[in-house]
Each structure stands twice: as structure tokens, then as C-alpha cells.
Amino acid sequence: xxxxGASYKINLRVVNNPVEAGYxxxxxxxxxxxxxxxxxxQSFVINVTAxxxxxxxxxxxxxxxxxxxxxxxxxxxxxxxxxxxxxxxxEERCVLQVVGESRYQQYLEAYAAYQHWDTLMYRNFLRRxxxxxxxxxxxxxxxxxxxxAEYFRKxxxxxxxxLVYNGEVHDVTLxxxxxxxxxxxxxxxxxxxxxxxMIFFHNHPADAGRAAMFPSYDDFGVAGFFSFLVYSHxxxxxxxxxxxxxxxKDTVVxxxxxxxxxxxxxxxxSEYRNAMARQADVAQIKERxxxxxxxLARESxxxxxQYACPVDLARKDAEVCKTHPQYFLWxxxxxxxxxxxx
Numbered sequence: 001x002x003x004x005g006a007s008y009k010i011n012l013r014v015v016n017n018p019v020e021a022g023y024x025x026x027x028x029x030x031x032x033x034x035x036x037x038x039x040x041x042q043s044f045v046i047n048v049t050a051x052x053x054x055x056x057x058x059x060x061x062x063x064x065x066x067x068x069x070x071x072x073x074x075x076x077x078x079x080x081x082x083x084x085x086x087x088x089x090x091e092e093r094c095v096l097q098v099v100g101e102s103r104y105q106q107y108l109e110a111y112a113a114y115q116h117w118d119t120l121m122y123r124n125f126l127r128r129x130x131x132x133x134x135x136x137x138x139x140x141x142x143x144x145x146x147x148x149a150e151y152f153r154k155x156x157x158x159x160x161x162x163l164v165y166n167g168e169v170h171d172v173t174l175x176x177x178x179x180x181x182x183x184x185x186x187x188x189x190x191x192x193x194x195x196x197x198m199i200f201f202h203n204h205p206a207d208a209g210r211a212a213m214f215p216s217y218d219d220f221g222v223a224g225f226f227s228f229l230v231y232s233h234x235x236x237x238x239x240x241x242x243x244x245x246x247x248x249k250d251t252v253v254x255x256x257x258x259x260x261x262x263x264x265x266x267x268x269x270s271e272y273r274n275a276m277a278r279q280a281d282v283a284q285i286k287e288r289x290x291x292x293x294x295x296l297a298r299e300s301x302x303x304x305x306q307y308a309c310p311v312d313l314a315r316k317d318a319e320v321c322k323t324h325p326q327y328f329l330w331x332x333x334x335x336x337x338x339x340x341x342x
Contacts, residue, residue, distance in 0.1 A: 006327035009043035028052035063107035070094035166196040197238040211321035221297030231269035261334035
């Protein structure tokens with residue numbers, strides 16, 4: 001997956017006899033999808049027959065693993081094939097792009113021997129792989145994305161900026177550096193009091209690579225605080241968080257909380273709102289809210305973000321982030337990151 005710039009939770013399962021196991025007419029290597037309660041893809045299982053493991057050369061293990069991950073990347077999975085009838089060829093094109101033509105031809109030669117292809121069939125399949133065009137993911141660009149990106153371009157000074165979109169763009173930046181931004185509390189309160197659905201945007205530097213395409217754990221901590229501010233005013237007000245990395249092709253990623261994380265934030269916000277109505281002391285509530293922000297920030301990394309970019313700058317052999325957010329999917333009951341194709 002590192003070679004493909006992808007990160008998914010994938011288990012490997014050996015299946016002695018796919019037909020007896022209820023899979024019907026499938027190949028020796030195939031992928032199952034594990035979905036959550038909302039029927040969204042959550043994780044995956046690559047199945048392989050014992051016969052394949054015992055009889056085939058190692059080069060086919062490598063080729064098959066790449067092929068199956070490409071199924072996930074291209075959204076060519078059971079129930080839906082983005083590349084339709086060309087799905088299998090599309091997956092091979094994905095493999096070719098990452099390993100190069102020379103290594104790919106070695107894969108295909110091994111696969112041709114495994115399938116007992118003649119030279120003509122091998123050449124025809126290679127030509128189809130080279131000629132196929134991959135179908136792009138559907139675009140999710142909205143007016144908020146466009147206006148935020150345009151604002152960041154017009155005000156490009158090498159620093160982060162914080163925007164709130166509620167039908168129009170509001171810059172609520174008080175001060176900023178390349179990697180940090182301080183919000184203007186007065187401006188932010190005014191936007192919240194407007195009572196309209198809000199999308200919080202901030203920009204990450206273009207020269208910081210793929211790690212900057214993702215929200216950081218600090219971003220999750222700040223999102224927790226902003227969520228508290230909004231829910232303290234109106235617990236039913238819709239809010240979103242997005243990070244933009246400008247470039248030749250802009251990257252827009254939405255992120256935030258779900259499930260128990262949202263409930264925890266709303267619970268403290270409710271206590272704060274009730275205490276303020278009674279004109280009671282809110283110092284302890286604010287302290288608990290600060291601790292919750294800290295915990296959400298820390299756990300967003302340990303339970304979730306580290307599977308996208310396991311960056312540990314304290315280590316001399318720290319891994320450079322190679323995952324693209326388009327190809328990141330990891331099960332979580334409390335956090336999410338979602339790539340928005342532009």
C-alpha cells in the first residue's frame with residue numbers, strides 16, 4: 001500500500017475452497033468489503049486460496065496484492081464497479097503506473113504462464129492495459145470550496161488563515177505563521193451568532209508534501225474547541241471542517257467527529273449553556289472542555305491519523321508521509337477524514 005500511496009485496513013484470509021465457502025465462481029485471489037452500520041466501506045479482506053499459495057511463484061503474490069489494493073483504490077468492489085466492464089484491466093493499469101512497464105511485464109509473464117496464455121493473448125492484454133483510461137472519482141466541489149480556495153489564493157502570504165463560510169466567506173484570523181493560526185474570538189462569535197450552518201476552512205502549506213493534505217491532531221483539537229463554541233450557542237447548528245492545500249490541483253479534505261466524540265462535545269456544551277443561563281461559575285466546565293480537546297487531539301492520532309501518516313519526527317528514521325487522502329480509509333467510531341475530489 002505504501003508503494004501505491006494508499007492506507008486501508010486489510011486482513012488476509014486463506015480459503016481452501018471458495019465454492020464450498022459460498023463465494024461461487026471467483027478467482028484464486030479476491031476481495032471482500034466490510035461495511036459499517038451505515039453500509040459504508042470500512043475495511044477489506046483479501047482472500048487467497050491455499051492452492052494458489054502452495055503452487056504459484058512469489059512474483060504472483062506481489063502482483064496479486066497490488067491488483068487487489070487497486071480494486072479498492074479504483075472503487076471497483078462487489079456491488080459497484082466505477083470502471084464498469086473494464087474493471088480488471090483498470091486495476092492492471094493502476095499496477096503498471098506504480099511499478100513501471102519493465103516490472104509489470106514480468107508480472108504479466110508470470111500471470112500468463114499461470115493462466116496458460118499464448119503469446120497473442122499476452123500481447124493483446126498488455127495492449128488493453130496500456131490503452132485503458134481510468135474513470136475518475138465523482139467531483140464533490142461546492143461553492144464553499146471554490147470561494148475558500150479563491151480567498152486563500154488572493155491572500156497568499158505563506159501563512160495559515162482561518163475562514164468561516166456561512167453563505168459568504170469570513171476571515172477570522174487574528175494572527176498566523178506558516179504552521180499556526182490564532183482565531184479572532186470576537187469575529188468568530190459574531191459569525192456563530194448569525195445562526196447559519198458553518199464550514200471552517202484553513203490552509204496548509206503547499207511545500208509540506210502529502211502530510212499537509214491531512215488535518216493534524218492539533219487541527220482535531222481546535223475543531224473540538226470550535227464545535228464546543230457552536231454547540232454552546234446552538235446544539236443543532238450544522239458545522240463542518242475542511243483543510244485546503246493549494247497547488248496545480250487543489251486538495252480539499254473534510255474532517256471531524258462522529259458518534260461518541262460529538263456526544264461528548266455536546267454534553268459539555270449543554271452544561272456550559274445551562275450554567276451560563278443560571279449565571280453559575282463555569283470555570284470547571286471550561287477546564288473539562290480543555291481536557292476533552294486535548295484528549296480528542298491525542299486520540300485522533302493514536303487511534304486514527306497514524307494509519308494515514310505515521311510521522312514521528314523524533315525518530316531519525318521517521319517515515320515520510322506517502323498516503324494520499326483519496327486512498328485513505330480506516331475504521332473509526334469517532335473520527336473521520338474524507339477527500340473531496342475537485
